[in-house]
Amino acid sequence: MFDGAFKSLPTKPKAISKDSYRERQQRFLSQYDVGDLIIVSSLPEATRSNDVHYPYRSSSDMLYMCGWSDPEATLLFYHDEGKWVTHLFVQPKDTLMEIWEGRRPGVEGALKDWPVNQASPSDELIDYLEQLLEDAVRVHVRTGINTLIDSIVMQAVEKRDRKRQHFGTGPISIEDPSRRIAEMRLRKSEEEIEQMRYAAEVSSKAHALAMAASKDGIHEFQIQSIIEGFFVYGGTSGWAYPSIVGCGENATILHYTVNNAPCQSDEIILIDAGAEYEGYAADITRSWPIGGSFSEAQREIYEIVLEAQEKAIDACRVGNPYNMPHEVACRTLAEGLIRLGIITQSLEQALDFETGDLRKWYMHNTGHWLGLDVHDVGTYKPDGTPRLLEAGMVLTVEPGLYFGAWRPDVDCPERYANIGIRIEDDVLVTEGDPDVLTASCPKTIADIERIVGSL
Ligand SMILES: [Mn+2]
Structure with a gap:
């Protein structure tokens, strides 16, 4: 006899803790060095028909690295004063947008409840990234996810030919970090x-x-x-x-x-x-x-x-x-x-x-x-x-x-x-x-x- 699926739902597990994400990040970062800049992007939203999006689902690597599931997010890992920084760029608080589409954790929420050291509004990403790229030696990014990021990284690599000759700065290589993340996710x-x-x-x-x-x-x-x-x-x-x-x-x-x-x-x-x-x-x-x-x-x-x-x-x-x-x-x-x-x-x-x-x-x-x-x-x-x-x-x-x-x-x-x-x-x-x-x-x-x- 059918015992009634509705009567016996399993108990939900505890969410993955901030400490676990931090441990994960440390294990990941231990494979990198000073001069490495690692970029993990969320997937862009996809249009289903006029004014209607597909239900949003972020990139699995973003979920794995910090659990952030909202759109328009980018996670950066880089060295600052001898320490790794995890820096998450997110959609900022915006009352009008929140009235229409739902509440946002915003920058404050990200800092408080997510496993990151720094958080900034997503519209500041590009300027920030350009600065980081000046000093980065190797950039680690999976291309094809966020085309704007791809083009900025490419520009930085091209630009460094001139700048590097004068100052010895700017990235010299682009690598895909997803194989290392995959090894961990396995x-x-x-x-x-x-x-x-x-x-x-x-x-x-x-x-x-x-x-x-x-x-x-x-x-x-x-x-x-x-x-x-x-x-x-x-x-x-x-x-x-x-x-x-x-x-x-x-x-x-x-x-x-x-x-x-x-x-x-x-x-x-x-x-x-x-x-x-x-x-x-x-x-x-x-x-x-x-x-x-x-x-x-x-x-x-x-x-x-x-x-x-x-x-x-x-x-x-x-x-x-x-x-x-x-x-x-x-x-x-x-x-x-x-x-x-x-x-x-x-x-x-x-x-x-x-x-x-x-x-x-x-x-x-x-x-x-x-x-x-x-x-x-x-x-x-x-x-x-x-x-x-x-x-x-x-x-x-x-x-x-x-x-x-x-x-x-x-x-x-x-x-x-x-x-x-x-x-x-x-x-x-x-x-x-x-x-x-x-x-x-x-x-x-x-x-x-x-x-x-x-x-
Ligand atoms: Mn199957």
């Missing part, structure tokens, strides 16, 4: 994990609620509204990425987001949806029969994907290469399809990346890093070799099988026509067993059959 702190756990919990309950509400004739968008409504109800900022809600043959389209078809009880619905909390994403996929009971054919495919997923989760252990879950999942999927006679190649043939038949039915990877970005940052193969998993890394595990009967490129077996199954959980690597952040989301056939349609 390993989550306890506090970050608590935010992620909350996003995962709310998302798990949203999927359970959608299962309970499933019934013959319901439309994909109606189920979408239940899921996304619950994300908001749970106090998250909403979806972390557009929800994929596909029934019947739509379940075989990996990034289907039209979500406008009616659902029939004998069809499988595949939902890939996750909430964002304090900037952190959850990413869950579940697949279930709208009518609440798996057909024999649906059950056969589901069991293979579930077995592959559970084995892949078990491979998320310290010291394993990041791609081991994928290898394990592929092997299990291929074995299953050979058992069912869907693949007639040998196991080794089936797994061949170029000529193997597994790729006809499983054409994506088994996971990705998860964090402030749903496809989170962090190099998978530093120095060309697969990264080894460490405690604190979070990754998704999401094998699937897709039998699109509409596809002209394959001969889809009639028995499995338009079955699309993906099962995705969010997994924290620990010193011990893998910690599945989305474990409360129903996944076994028995649990799913119990809950679907029970609302």
Whole structure:
């Protein structure tokens, strides 16, 4: 029976503390030196239509470095009198703007409540930056985010040719700091994990609620509204990425987001949806029969994907290469399809990346890093070799099988026509067993059959 997602919301975690941000900044800055100027920009606002903006979401690096989530912000790190200064430029207090668009912390609020030493109004940024650039030796900025900053930095580098010749000042190089930030973001702190756990919990309950509400004739968008409504109800900022809600043959389209078809009880619905909390994403996929009971054919495919997923989760252990879950999942999927006679190649043939038949039915990877970005940052193969998993890394595990009967490129077996199954959980690597952040989301056939349609 459905135990009522509304009755049992998880407790919200404590916000990430100022001290933690400062510790993070120190760890980041310890990799730099006198003469380094580091610029972290927020993303610009994007227009949706006349006078209407898309809901604002800052750059993940800005969120990671200081937690400032409002637009028009820039964070500078530079040396002053032998010490690092963290200087945040923000939208100033402005009563008229605040009447229309909402309250602003302003410069005073930034200084008081955010982990920075200095704060200034955003309209003073350019003058200030130009001054700093006179003395900076190396500028660290990710270009392409704030084009005005890019052009000022470029000008400073060009100008220094003349000035440097006379005075020996001005920047001589531009580097991208985002790789160093990415290395840090890849390993989550306890506090970050608590935010992620909350996003995962709310998302798990949203999927359970959608299962309970499933019934013959319901439309994909109606189920979408239940899921996304619950994300908001749970106090998250909403979806972390557009929800994929596909029934019947739509379940075989990996990034289907039209979500406008009616659902029939004998069809499988595949939902890939996750909430964002304090900037952190959850990413869950579940697949279930709208009518609440798996057909024999649906059950056969589901069991293979579930077995592959559970084995892949078990491979998320310290010291394993990041791609081991994928290898394990592929092997299990291929074995299953050979058992069912869907693949007639040998196991080794089936797994061949170029000529193997597994790729006809499983054409994506088994996971990705998860964090402030749903496809989170962090190099998978530093120095060309697969990264080894460490405690604190979070990754998704999401094998699937897709039998699109509409596809002209394959001969889809009639028995499995338009079955699309993906099962995705969010997994924290620990010193011990893998910690599945989305474990409360129903996944076994028995649990799913119990809950679907029970609302
Ligand atoms: Mn995913």
